[in-house]
Amino acid sequence: MAEKGALPPVLTLHHVDKTFGSGRGVTPVRALNDFSLSVRQGDFLSLLGPSGCGKSTALRIVANLMRPTSGRIVWGDPAAPSASRHSKPSTGDLGVVFQEPTLMPWATVEDNVYLPFRLSGESNGEVRDRIHEMLDLVGLAGFEDAYPRELSGGMKMRVSIARAMVTKPKLILMDEPFAALDEITRFKLNNDLLAMQARIGCTVLFVTHSVFESVFLSNRIVVMAARPGRQIAEIAVDEPYPRGEAFRTTPEYAALCRQASDALHRAIDQRAAA
Amino acid sequence: MDMPGTAAPDVADDAIMDAEERAHARRQSIDRTARWLMPLLTIAFGIWIWDRIVVWNEIAPYILPGPLKVAETLMADAALLWADLRQTMSITLLALFVAVVGGVGLAVLFTQSRLIEQSLSPYAVILQVTPVIAIAPLIRIYVGSPTIQLLLCAWIVAFFPILSNTTLGLNSVDHNLRDLFKIYGASRWQRLRYLQLPAALPYFMGGLRIAGGLALIGAVVAEFVIGVGGAGNGLAARILESGYRLNIPRLYAALIVIAAAGVAIYVVTGWLSHMALRKWHESAVKREA
Numbered sequence: 001m002a003e004k005g006a007l008p009p010v011l012t013l014h015h016v017d018k019t020f021g022s023g024r025g026v027t028p029v030r031a032l033n034d035f036s037l038s039v040r041q042g043d044f045l046s047l048l049g050p051s052g053c054g055k056s057t058a059l060r061i062v063a064n065l066m067r068p069t070s071g072r073i074v075w076g077d078p079a080a081p082s083a084s085r086h087s088k089p090s091t092g093d094l095g096v097v098f099q100e101p102t103l104m105p106w107a108t109v110e111d112n113v114y115l116p117f118r119l120s121g122e123s124n125g126e127v128r129d130r131i132h133e134m135l136d137l138v139g140l141a142g143f144e145d146a147y148p149r150e151l152s153g154g155m156k157m158r159v160s161i162a163r164a165m166v167t168k169p170k171l172i173l174m175d176e177p178f179a180a181l182d183e184i185t186r187f188k189l190n191n192d193l194l195a196m197q198a199r200i201g202c203t204v205l206f207v208t209h210s211v212f213e214s215v216f217l218s219n220r221i222v223v224m225a226a227r228p229g230r231q232i233a234e235i236a237v238d239e240p241y242p243r244g245e246a247f248r249t250t251p252e253y254a255a256l257c258r259q260a261s262d263a264l265h266r267a268i269d270q271r272a273a274a
Numbered sequence: 275m276d277m278p279g280t281a282a283p284d285v286a287d288d289a290i291m292d293a294e295e296r297a298h299a300r301r302q303s304i305d306r307t308a309r310w311l312m313p314l315l316t317i318a319f320g321i322w323i324w325d326r327i328v329v330w331n332e333i334a335p336y337i338l339p340g341p342l343k344v345a346e347t348l349m350a351d352a353a354l355l356w357a358d359l360r361q362t363m364s365i366t367l368l369a370l371f372v373a374v375v376g377g378v379g380l381a382v383l384f385t386q387s388r389l390i391e392q393s394l395s396p397y398a399v400i401l402q403v404t405p406v407i408a409i410a411p412l413i414r415i416y417v418g419s420p421t422i423q424l425l426l427c428a429w430i431v432a433f434f435p436i437l438s439n440t441t442l443g444l445n446s447v448d449h450n451l452r453d454l455f456k457i458y459g460a461s462r463w464q465r466l467r468y469l470q471l472p473a474a475l476p477y478f479m480g481g482l483r484i485a486g487g488l489a490l491i492g493a494v495v496a497e498f499v500i501g502v503g504g505a506g507n508g509l510a511a512r513i514l515e516s517g518y519r520l521n522i523p524r525l526y527a528a529l530i531v532i533a534a535a536g537v538a539i540y541v542v543t544g545w546l547s548h549m550a551l552r553k554w555h556e557s558a559v560k561r562e563a
Contacts, residue, residue, distance in 0.1 A: 063453070065456060065457070089457075094457055096453075096454060096457055098450045098453075098454075102448065102454060104451065104468075104469070104472065105554045105555070106475070106553070106555075107472075115454075115458070115468075118464075118468065119459065119464055119468075120458070147553055147554045148554075149554060149556075149559065
């Protein structure tokens, strides 16, 4: 974990605020309040919090789908020369997995995974091998020509993950990707996701409201409270990877779950008091 | 001794499955036959009633000809009616083609610029809500070529369903997919080509099915108002002419040809829609019962 700490940040958020509905006659909602975060290379960082805590807003701001009301976002190492730093992600920096699989129903599995390349102008021939390798990794070899409607919910999510990872982006954003799946599929995908991350070596910013999921997957958990959305705790999960199914039964796992759960309850209580 | 005990229920299960499957297969085959047999039977029954009414009431052929008489006329006037059909269909299909090009083109323009949509959509709506039969006499005055007159009338009615359906489709893109395209830095053209147009296809196909029927109606209405003496023949013009001459069997024959043309358009547009969507869209995907 010491080496991991030494790796440079991929993305840093400085005192980000986001307020919705500042128009007349509308009570403004502070979705994010003085939110700072540094995602280091190789991190699997989870944002854990109750609904309305601004975790999805944070993700949308990182993805440049939304502008912060105030605050600064820096892509790249703050210690590096300023030319290599940006306030916006460049194309290819990001992969995204939404809560729904978000596949194009009219395209085959292969064409769905090909999408990021197609949009950056790379021909199918050049990247065909990478796409097949990726589909193999997510366990969908042989489904290249299937259409999304022919797949189960878990398989669709695997296609979505393959699409996010296939370009080897600097950062992958995941917005409660497994929330709509059943528990068994969810556990299986949690295990497989860690295996995939180890193989690809990518950095992940993961949004969830599941304590167990966040402890199992992450090396860092940022716990958030709602109204205004803010960070109230950070928990380091210094358990070594690879983590298999056995990790779920260790006392360390139980202790970390308790710790994260307590923090989450504090977050919920604070909102109730406010 | 355990073996037969465990095997027996399996055998029984198989037997039940087979019986169920047989019943299922039987139901399916009845369903398949009924699908084409039932409409055929009801139509045959309708023709038989028509024939009986004419025979029993001794109705003169210049008031209501029997089905046999109409069939005879259909044969005798085949060459004439074929020429009429070609005239009417060429106007219908040309109008439909222009409606597709114009409707899709304008819909794309609408989604690219809110300003254009806001400025032009009132005209599209006015064009749609004004009955074509009320505008036709004016078109006859202002437009020189009779063919263009007919085409304009048919186009006016066929155009709107294509425009409104395609616009709806282009705007019905899943918002997460839209975000995804934005994150991957898609250009306006890429978003249109790879996201909006495919998403709009089912809506467009629905519009095409409506517009196909409407184009025929538009062409027929135009012939009624403009046709005779202008472009000459055409099925609706033939119906008018036959009416004036009290050649009612020919009128019926022309009517049957128009109905058949309408059915053909419906079937062909339906088939096109099925072929375009069969791989992925719920409307065209066969489900196992």
